[in-house]
Amino acid sequence: MVFENPVVKEIVEKYRVVWALNHAMGLMGWDSETYMPRAGVQERALARAELSVLSQKLLLRDELVSLVEKAKGLEGLNDYEAGLIRVLDREISIMKKLPPEHVYEFSRVTQEAFEAWRKAREKDDFEIFKPYLEKIVELARKTAEYLGYEEHPYNALLDLYEEGLRIRDMDAVYNAIIPWSRKVLDKVLEEGYFPQNHELEKVKYERGPMERVNKEVLDLLGYPWDRARLDVSPHPFTISLGIRDVRITTRYEGVDFRNTIYSVVHEFGHALYELQIDEALMATPLATGVSMGVHESQSRFWENIIGRSRAFIRHLKPILDKHLDFTRKYDEEELYKYVNIVRPSLIRVEADEVTYNFHTYLRYELEKQLIAGEIKVDDLPELWSDYMEKLLGVRPKSHKEGVLQDVHWSHGSIGYFPTYTLGNVLAAQVRAVADRELGGLYKRVAEGDFASIREFLREKIHKYGSTYPPKKLVEKATGEPVNPEYFNKYLQEKFLSKSI
Amino acid sequence: MVFENPVVKEIVEKYRVVWALNHAMGLMGWDSETYMPRAGVQERALARAELSVLSQKLLLRDELVSLVEKAKGLEGLNDYEAGLIRVLDREISIMKKLPPEHVYEFSRVTQEAFEAWRKAREKDDFEIFKPYLEKIVELARKTAEYLGYEEHPYNALLDLYEEGLRIRDMDAVYNAIIPWSRKVLDKVLEEGYFPQNHELEKVKYERGPMERVNKEVLDLLGYPWDRARLDVSPHPFTISLGIRDVRITTRYEGVDFRNTIYSVVHEFGHALYELQIDEALMATPLATGVSMGVHESQSRFWENIIGRSRAFIRHLKPILDKHLDFTRKYDEEELYKYVNIVRPSLIRVEADEVTYNFHTYLRYELEKQLIAGEIKVDDLPELWSDYMEKLLGVRPKSHKEGVLQDVHWSHGSIGYFPTYTLGNVLAAQVRAVADRELGGLYKRVAEGDFASIREFLREKIHKYGSTYPPKKLVEKATGEPVNPEYFNKYLQEKFLSKSI
Structure with a gap:
């Protein structure tokens, strides 16, 4: 067994619903790019935005956050256990800093932006995509401000994709x-x-x-x-x-x-x-x-x-x-x-x-x-x-x-x-x-x-x-x-x- | 606008996350039967069971249930508004009566039972499916008991598929x-x-x-x-x-x-x-x-x-x-x-x-x-x-x-x-x-x-x-x-x- 510590095991149990939701959202992403009928995009965007916020809420449940806090003080964890706490603590601290309205807005805007980009590219017209990209840059800047950073706001964004990258x-x-x-x-x-x-x-x-x-x-x-x-x-x-x-x-x-x-x-x-x-x-x-x-x-x-x-x-x-x-x-x-x-x-x-x-x-x-x-x-x-x-x-x-x-x-x-x-x-x-x-x-x-x-x-x-x-x-x-x-x-x- | 009453409109807002989750679970169901790699069944079953329980929890949120209770007393609702309250009240009252463990168990057992049935049918061997079907009948009987019924427990099950059917x-x-x-x-x-x-x-x-x-x-x-x-x-x-x-x-x-x-x-x-x-x-x-x-x-x-x-x-x-x-x-x-x-x-x-x-x-x-x-x-x-x-x-x-x-x-x-x-x-x-x-x-x-x-x-x-x-x-x-x-x-x- 890789997870033996009882606190860590409880965390694994309580995290599973977040995993399940990510599984579902992953499938939605796959389907959007492969088989979804074109007209389904509106309802898919709505669902994705709702579930993004839900996923954040579930991750930030008191019962989960307090267990992770407790686990951070534990000694003698094996590498897997320590890794699990590190990853969850990181996810939680990122999600805690981002207001749900921001997460919802980000999800909504990017789904629409994708369609706009597709059209813009098809017609080779940057103007179609421009307002969406402006909104996205603004949201990304906000993300950096919410997350906090040293030296340069871009560091906050790099870190999102590559933990520790500056x-x-x-x-x-x-x-x-x-x-x-x-x-x-x-x-x-x-x-x-x-x-x-x-x-x-x-x-x-x-x-x-x-x-x-x-x-x-x-x-x-x-x-x-x-x-x-x-x-x-x-x-x-x-x-x-x-x-x-x-x-x-x-x-x-x-x-x-x-x-x-x-x-x-x-x-x-x-x-x-x-x-x-x-x-x-x-x-x-x-x-x-x-x-x-x-x-x-x-x-x-x-x-x-x-x-x-x-x-x-x-x-x-x-x-x-x-x-x-x-x-x-x-x-x-x-x-x-x-x-x-x-x-x-x-x-x-x-x-x-x-x-x-x-x-x-x-x-x-x-x-x-x-x-x-x-x-x-x-x-x-x-x-x-x-x-x-x-x-x-x-x-x-x-x-x-x-x-x-x-x-x-x-x-x-x-x-x-x-x-x-x-x-x-x-x-x-x-x-x-x-x-x-x-x-x-x-x-x-x-x-x-x-x-x-x-x-x-x-x-x-x-x-x-x-x-x-x-x-x-x-x-x-x-x-x-x-x-x-x-x-x-x-x-x-x-x-x-x-x-x- | 079909929904004009402010209480009903608030219910629509608060219900949307349940709809989104049902959308996701619908997609999971579709995918399981069409494109999912065979070995994915274990993780899919896990995710489905977690999300079934989550869906129930979201439907039974105090903020949603109390709004529906409030709306039931409202007069002058149009047909759509009245219908929405009827449907939600019915869903809530069904879900309230079913313990989350029961919902989880039902989801887990049926996902496994489906695989067992497939094998049993392939090999023409009823014994492979029998223990699962026994479990399912037992769970269905429990469902009827939880939901309550008049005259015959089967009435409770009929009603699940066809509102009011006896x-x-x-x-x-x-x-x-x-x-x-x-x-x-x-x-x-x-x-x-x-x-x-x-x-x-x-x-x-x-x-x-x-x-x-x-x-x-x-x-x-x-x-x-x-x-x-x-x-x-x-x-x-x-x-x-x-x-x-x-x-x-x-x-x-x-x-x-x-x-x-x-x-x-x-x-x-x-x-x-x-x-x-x-x-x-x-x-x-x-x-x-x-x-x-x-x-x-x-x-x-x-x-x-x-x-x-x-x-x-x-x-x-x-x-x-x-x-x-x-x-x-x-x-x-x-x-x-x-x-x-x-x-x-x-x-x-x-x-x-x-x-x-x-x-x-x-x-x-x-x-x-x-x-x-x-x-x-x-x-x-x-x-x-x-x-x-x-x-x-x-x-x-x-x-x-x-x-x-x-x-x-x-x-x-x-x-x-x-x-x-x-x-x-x-x-x-x-x-x-x-x-x-x-x-x-x-x-x-x-x-x-x-x-x-x-x-x-x-x-x-x-x-x-x-x-x-x-x-x-x-x-x-x-x-x-x-x-x-x-x-x-x-x-x-x-x-x-x-x-x-």
């Missing part, structure tokens, strides 16, 4: 990787080994065969279909409704097939984290990945470090050749180049490993200034374009390619983007450990021994759920704090030495 | 229709015009084309796809997650195609009821069909009275011929006969209009005796078979064809089956009014003017949601109380005069 941490990461990424990019563009374009990008595909490809890729990686699903949504995502019910999505755009395949491999990484949490933590606050950054390290590990390696392409090629008629004439090396196109581009989700972090860096800088009130929503499109040009030398010709490309702000997620880069950096750091402990990561990949890799991740990271705070988990799993040098070293090996 | 009502219905149905059946079997078998029953079909048939049938009837869905589940059902989000399911067995088509038409009838409720009632206790019997009258009206008529077959035939390759050689009359096979049979859901009510009658009689403690679960398989033989002259050769055929008991639904027959009877009664007011129902069907029929039902029944209690709604819509003679007259016209 501007100084992210500045250190970006300062370490952005200049080096720029150098690598210049070198890659100069050498031309990794192409900037590939004719396979233009090839159209049918949805049916591509669904079979994705299914077989997931089979290869060891996706447990009795506990997991793959569906279709406008934006790929992963959601855990429980350790035994994890769902990923992808989209089929009909062209440039690497996008759907790598979104699936990416989401598989997220899903595996949730699926491999110790079942003893089921229905507790620990039964979920600890933070966005650590989560993203898992998806990036599978998508990029494994998925875009030569060793993986060897497994991918026969699957492609079996179901598609247009890949057979390309050899492995050519497919490798296709999935490793490197070019300065406008769309974050399509960016390669070298340029990806420029995209989050741009958002990170804009978000900091938005929250500090240094820039206005009205100025965003122009600032975005200017910054893009400065960073990567390309300029959006439409809002779709610029400020309207991401769903995140419409969800109210401000402070989220930098965790993508933290994930990239952590993935490279985990890779170094995997390489050492598995006797060569790419040897395992080449052998198709994904079970060993899954097991390694389970033991190092997944099984703990949210037991350890992210910074501690990173040290425990890799033997040191976040160290962006592993990422730089990885870029060097892959894009300059070309050895991966 | 054994004496159902006895009157069965006494009126069973002997006449028997006479009609003998006559039909003797005449042989309606066949007992048809070669189309044996024809296998592909799922793809049949999905297109079902979609086109729903298009024909006017199914609003932006507010509604069609999915696949082991047992067809309808669920309303809101007036703008209603979902039906069907199943594809690969043979005897009338089953899937008529399940779709049946569920369309249920869905239309929910979709046509006045949107002013959105997110209130009135935003749902008033009772199981009235609901079933709507599904039966579309499935049987419209769907199995000659006028409807004229529209169905071109749809079939377009998508299937095996219907072209049969003329309309032959298709009419195929969808109107009449024979004494073992499976309720496959029973025809003449024999269907014998099946519910059998369950009704057994349930009454189970709840009264006059018979034991252990004796059910034998009693079932004997009774079946007595009623229709056929005897199940397996539990699948007998006592294990229905999902309802595993859901804890005891007292539900008779509402199917009430629905059949009411459908015939509504038909008489429709015939009069639409200038001939089958004339409209022949013209493909389903819009007028939908409008008729909206105005007579649907738009009110749960505003009027079922008995009152029936009188309001049809001008008289439930009158089984309309059903007998319908059987006469269709199966003896052969004029429908």
Whole structure:
């Protein structure tokens, strides 16, 4: 038994209804993006807003809060027990600070904002989304004020997605990787080994065969279909409704097939984290990945470090050749180049490993200034374009390619983007450990021994759920704090030495 | 505005969170039957049990209960306001009487029982399901005791599904229709015009084309796809997650195609009821069909009275011929006969209009005796078979064809089956009014003017949601109380005069 202390056990009992409500709301979120009839949005928004407030109320029940207070004074708790108290205390203290009206308003506005963003993007009209984004920035600023912060209100928002993350941490990461990424990019563009374009990008595909490809890729990686699903949504995502019910999505755009395949491999990484949490933590606050950054390290590990390696392409090629008629004439090396196109581009989700972090860096800088009130929503499109040009030398010709490309702000997620880069950096750091402990990561990949890799991740990271705070988990799993040098070293090996 | 009284308006506000939770639980139910990964059942059951109890607690909040008490004394309420208070008072008084432990236990047991029933049915082994059914009967008996009743504990259960329904009502219905149905059946079997078998029953079909048939049938009837869905589940059902989000399911067995088509038409009838409720009632206790019997009258009206008529077959035939390759050689009359096979049979859901009510009658009689403690679960398989033989002259050769055929008991639904027959009877009664007011129902069907029929039902029944209690709604819509003679007259016209 992981929970033995009677106070902790009582907390687990009393928390379960909050878990159940989160389970229900998770399902509502999944359904909204996958199967809900379009006209259902009004009633869904209403329900979501009501249940957000209810969830907060249930978490702040006196009987639960006082037990957590009591447990904070206890000595001799095991790691799971201490983790559970830490996580709940954190959740409670966040929720205590946010007035229910604020939570309700946030839920209501973001549901409407999502629809507005969808329309705005469709029509490439920023004005449709602008009033909602203004409202969201205002709400985010309020959130920061309610939560309190040191130095900068953005710190309060970063902490929401990544416990303990501060501007100084992210500045250190970006300062370490952005200049080096720029150098690598210049070198890659100069050498031309990794192409900037590939004719396979233009090839159209049918949805049916591509669904079979994705299914077989997931089979290869060891996706447990009795506990997991793959569906279709406008934006790929992963959601855990429980350790035994994890769902990923992808989209089929009909062209440039690497996008759907790598979104699936990416989401598989997220899903595996949730699926491999110790079942003893089921229905507790620990039964979920600890933070966005650590989560993203898992998806990036599978998508990029494994998925875009030569060793993986060897497994991918026969699957492609079996179901598609247009890949057979390309050899492995050519497919490798296709999935490793490197070019300065406008769309974050399509960016390669070298340029990806420029995209989050741009958002990170804009978000900091938005929250500090240094820039206005009205100025965003122009600032975005200017910054893009400065960073990567390309300029959006439409809002779709610029400020309207991401769903995140419409969800109210401000402070989220930098965790993508933290994930990239952590993935490279985990890779170094995997390489050492598995006797060569790419040897395992080449052998198709994904079970060993899954097991390694389970033991190092997944099984703990949210037991350890992210910074501690990173040290425990890799033997040191976040160290962006592993990422730089990885870029060097892959894009300059070309050895991966 | 339908709600103007300030007390009622406050009740609507305070009730909304209960509605939101029911919305979430409805979605969980839908998902469990359609897309949930099999292994997710454990966490889903846990969540469902927690939220059942929570829903009860929220309904019984002092602030809500005292407002409802206050409202009961108010004069001059309009029909909607009075209806809202009636429905909430009824819900509250039911929930007040049921201890939360009982609600939790019921939810937990039925989720497990459903899985057990599924296994038992698969293996044709009653013993697997028996302990769960015993538990469920015990819980149902307790429910009756908690709720209180006059004359017979079964009355308390009937009332749960059909407000105001009593054994004496159902006895009157069965006494009126069973002997006449028997006479009609003998006559039909003797005449042989309606066949007992048809070669189309044996024809296998592909799922793809049949999905297109079902979609086109729903298009024909006017199914609003932006507010509604069609999915696949082991047992067809309808669920309303809101007036703008209603979902039906069907199943594809690969043979005897009338089953899937008529399940779709049946569920369309249920869905239309929910979709046509006045949107002013959105997110209130009135935003749902008033009772199981009235609901079933709507599904039966579309499935049987419209769907199995000659006028409807004229529209169905071109749809079939377009998508299937095996219907072209049969003329309309032959298709009419195929969808109107009449024979004494073992499976309720496959029973025809003449024999269907014998099946519910059998369950009704057994349930009454189970709840009264006059018979034991252990004796059910034998009693079932004997009774079946007595009623229709056929005897199940397996539990699948007998006592294990229905999902309802595993859901804890005891007292539900008779509402199917009430629905059949009411459908015939509504038909008489429709015939009069639409200038001939089958004339409209022949013209493909389903819009007028939908409008008729909206105005007579649907738009009110749960505003009027079922008995009152029936009188309001049809001008008289439930009158089984309309059903007998319908059987006469269709199966003896052969004029429908």
